[in-house]
Amino acid sequence: MENSTVMEENTVQTTERRTPKSFFIDMIKGFVMGVAVIIPGFSGGTIAVVLGIYNGFIDAIAGLFRHFKKNFFYLLPFVLGILIGVVALIVPIRLGFEYIPLPLICLFVGLMLGGMPPIIRDAGGRPGIGHIVALILACAFAVGICFIPAIGTGGMDDAPFPVYLALAGVGALAAAGCIVPGISGSMIAMIFGFYDDVIKAGTDLIAFNGFWHNALILLAFGIGIIIGFFTIAFIMRALLRKFPKGTYYAIMGFIVGSVFSIYYKQAQTMLINPELPIPLQVVLAITLFAIGFAATFTFCMFTMKKEREIKEKEKAVVQEVD
Numbered sequence: 001m002e003n004s005t006v007m008e009e010n011t012v013q014t015t016e017r018r019t020p021k022s023f024f025i026d027m028i029k030g031f032v033m034g035v036a037v038i039i040p041g042f043s044g045g046t047i048a049v050v051l052g053i054y055n056g057f058i059d060a061i062a063g064l065f066r067h068f069k070k071n072f073f074y075l076l077p078f079v080l081g082i083l084i085g086v087v088a089l090i091v092p093i094r095l096g097f098e099y100i101p102l103p104l105i106c107l108f109v110g111l112m113l114g115g116m117p118p119i120i121r122d123a124g125g126r127p128g129i130g131h132i133v134a135l136i137l138a139c140a141f142a143v144g145i146c147f148i149p150a151i152g153t154g155g156m157d158d159a160p161f162p163v164y165l166a167l168a169g170v171g172a173l174a175a176a177g178c179i180v181p182g183i184s185g186s187m188i189a190m191i192f193g194f195y196d197d198v199i200k201a202g203t204d205l206i207a208f209n210g211f212w213h214n215a216l217i218l219l220a221f222g223i224g225i226i227i228g229f230f231t232i233a234f235i236m237r238a239l240l241r242k243f244p245k246g247t248y249y250a251i252m253g254f255i256v257g258s259v260f261s262i263y264y265k266q267a268q269t270m271l272i273n274p275e276l277p278i279p280l281q282v283v284l285a286i287t288l289f290a291i292g293f294a295a296t297f298t299f300c301m302f303t304m305k306k307e308r309e310i311k312e313k314e315k316a317v318v319q320e321v322d
Contacts, residue, residue, distance in 0.1 A: 018073075018074075018077075023077045024077075026053075026077035026078055026081065027077040027078070027080055027081040027084070028081060029047075029048075029051045029053060029078065029081060030077060030078035030079060030080060030081020030082045030084075030085065031081040031082070031084055031085040031088075032047050032051070032081075032085065033047045033048060033051075033078065033081065033082050033085065033178065034081060034082035034083065034084065034085020034086045034089075035085045035086075035089050035093070036108075037082065037085070037086060037178060037185055037186065038085075038086050038089065038090055038093055038186055038199070039093060039108060039184075039186055043112075043180070043181055043183055043184050043185075043254075043255075043258065044082070044178040044185070045176075045178060045179050045180050045181035045183065046112055046115065046181040046255055047115075048178075048181070049115065049118060049119055049181045049251070050111075050112075050114075050115030050118065050296055050299070050300060052118065052303050052307075053078070054181070055240070056074070057075070057078065058179065058233050058236050058237050058240070059237060060074045060075050061075065061179075061229065061230060061233035062230070062233045062234050062236075062237040064230070082178075086202075087202075087206070090199065090202050090203060090206070091203055091206070094199060094203065097266075099273055099275075099276075100273060100276070100281065100284070101266055101269075101270065101271055101272075101273065102271050102272055102273075102281050102282075102284075102285045103281060103284040103285040103287075103288050104288075105262060105263065105266055105271070105285075106285040106286070106288050106289035106292070107288035107289065107291070107292045108262075108292065109259055109262060109289060109292070110288065110289035110290065110291065110292025110293035110294075110295075110296075111292035111293070111295065111296045112255065112258075112259070112292075112296075113255075113259070113293055114292060114293035114294065114295065114296030114297035114298075114299075114300065115296040115297075115299075115300055116252070116255065116300075117297065117300045117301060117304065118300050118303070118304060119181070119248055119251055119252055119255070120252070121304065122244075122248045123245055123248035123249050123252065124245065124248075125245070127245075127249060130246060131245055131246050131249040132249070134246045134247075134249045134250040134253065135249040135250060135252055135253035136253060137250070137253065138249075138250040138251070138252075138253030138254045138257065139253035139254070139256050139257035140253075140257065141253075141254070141257065142183070142253065142254045142255075142256075142257025142258045142260075142261055143257045143260050143261060145187070145188070145261065146187070146260075146261040146264050146265050148192075164216070164217075164220040165220075166192075167194055167197075167198075167217065167220045167221050167224065168220045168221065168223050168224035168227075169224055170188065170189055170192045170194050170221070170224065171189075171220070171221040171222065171223065171224025171225040171227075171228065172224040172225065172227050172228030172231070173185075173188050173192075173224075173228060174186070174188045174189050174221075174224070174225060174228070175224070175225045175226075175227075175228030175229040175231075175232055176188065176228065176232050178225075178229065179229065179232040179233055179236055180232065180236060180251075180254065181251045181254060181255060183254055183258070184258060184261070184262075185225075187258075187261060187262075187265065189221075190265065194221070197217060198217065198218070198221050200214075201213075201214040201217040201218050202214075202218065205218065
C-alpha cells in the first residue's frame with residue numbers, strides 16, 4: 001500500500017510541477033517510446049522503465065477515470081510524443097530494416113540492455129525461489145512467442161468484418177508492448193500476421209493512398225490498443241502493488257528473452273543485407289550496440305544518482321523538522 005501511495009504522489013507532483021520545458025521533455029520521452037512501439041521485438045514499456053516514468057505512467061492510465069483532469073494532462077505529452085514518434089519514423093524504420101537490419105537491431109538491443117540497472121535496483125535484494133521462477137517463466141514466454149506461426153490473413157483487401165474484429169483483438173494484445181516491459185506489441189502483431197498490414201496501412205495513409213480503407217484498418221487496430229491499454233494497465237498496477245519484487249524479476253525475464261526473439265524473428269526474413277559488405281555491417285553493428293548500451297547505461301546511472309541525491313535532501317529536511 002505504501003508503494004501505491006508513493007506512485008500516486010509522484011503522479012500528482014509531476015502534473016502540478018510541469019512547465020513548458022518539462023512538457024517538451026516528456027514529449028521527447030513519449031517520442032522514444034513511440035519509436036520502440038513500431039519496432040518488432042522492442043517494448044515501449046521497457047523504454048518507460050529506462051526513462052524513469054513507468055510507475056507514474058501506469059498509475060495515471062489506471063486512474064484516468066478516477067482523477068481524469070489530473071491524469072489526462074500528465075499523460076498528454078507522452079501520448080503526443082508516442083504518436084509523433086510512430087508517424088515520423090514509420091517510414092525511416094521500415095527503410096532501415098530493409099537496408100541495414102543488423103546494425104539497426106544491435107543499436108536498439110544495446111539501448112534496451114543498457115537500461116537494465118534501474119530494473120535490477122527496483123527488484124532489490126536476494127531473490128527467492130518464486131522470484132527466480134517468475135524470471136525463468138517470463139524469459140521462456142518471451143522466447144516462446146516468436147515460434148508461434150502467423151495466423152493473419154496475409155492481406156486486408158476485401159477482408160470480411162470478422163477479420164477486423166480479429167485485428168482489434170490483436171491490437172488489444174499488442175497494447176502490452178506499451179505497458180509490460182520486455183513485451184513487444186509489434187512482435188505480437190507480427191506473430192499473428194497483421195504487422196505488415198498495419199505498417200502498410202500507415203505508410204499508405206501518410207501518402208494519401210486508399211484513405212478510407214487504410215483508415216479503417218488503423219481504426220480497428222487502434223480501438224483494440226485502447227481497450228488493451230487500460231485493461232493491462234490495471235493488471236500491471238495490481239501486480240506492482242501486491243508482488244513488486246516478483247513483477248520486476250518477471251520484467252527482467254521478459255527483456256532477456258526478447259533479445260533472442262528480436263534476432264530470431266528478424267533472421268526469419270533477412271538479418272544481413274547481401275548488397276553490403278558483411279564485415280562493414282558487423283563492425284557497424286558492434287559500434288552501434290556499444291553506443292546504444294553506453295547511452296542508456298550512462299543515462300540510467302545519472303538519473304539514479306540524481307534520485308539518490310533528492311532522497312537524501314528530503315531525508316535531511318525531515319530530520320531538521322523533527
